[in-house]
Amino acid sequence: MLTAIDHVQLAAPPGTEDALRAFYADALGMTEIPKPPALAANGGCWFQAGAVQLHLGIQSDFHPARKAHPGLRVRGIEAYADRLASHGAKVVWDQDLPGHRRFFSEDPVGNRLEFLEPDTQRDDEPAP
Template sequence: MQIALHHVQLAAPPECEEVARSFYGGLLGLEELPKPEGLRGRGGVWFRCGAHEIHIGVEQDFRPARKAHPAFLVDDLDGLRERLERSGVSVREDVPLPGYRRFHASDPFGNRLEFLQALG
C-alpha cells in the first residue's frame, strides 16, 4: 500500500476568499485551483503548492490553528521573510531543525504557518 499527501486544509472564517487569494495567491505566489462544482457553494478557495494542494475552507465557528500547521519548503527563505515583513506579516523564529533554516508566521486568519529552507 502506498500513501501520499494530496492536500492540507486550513480553516478560515466566512467570506474569507478575497483575503485568502491576496495572501496565498498574491503574497505567497500559489496558483489558485478551481473548486469542483459540487463544492463551490461551501465557500473557500484552493491553491496548488508544488505537487500538493492547500485548501482554505470556511468554518462557521472559526478558530485559528495556533499549534497544528503546514510547513512550506521554499528556496529563498530570506526573500520570503522580507516580502512577508514588508506586507506587515509578523515573522517568528523557532528552535532550529537539523539541516534547515526556518521561521513561523500566521496567515491573515491567525493560522500558524512554517517556512523552511534546506541548508547547503
C-alpha cells in the same frame, strides 16, 4: 500504501475569501485553482504551487490553529521571508530544527504556517 500528501486543508471564517486570496496568491505566490462545483457552493478557496496544494475551507465556528500547521518547504528562505514581511505578514525565525532554516508566520485569519529550507551553510557560519 501511502505515496504522498495530496493537500492540506485549513479552516477560515465565513467571508474571508478575499483576504485569503490576497495572502495565498499575492504574498505566498500560489495560484488559485478552481474548486469542483459541488464543493464551491460551500465557499473557501484552493491554492497550488507546484505539487503543493492548500485548501481553505469555511468553518462557521472558526478558531485558528495555534500549534497545528503545514510545513512548507521553500527555496531562498531569506527572500521568501522578506516577501511575506513586505505584505505585512509576521515573520518569526526559529533555530530549533537541526539542519534547516525556518520561520513561522500566520495567514490573515491566524492559521500558523511554517516555512523551511534545508541548511546548506557551513557549520561555522551563523544563521540570521
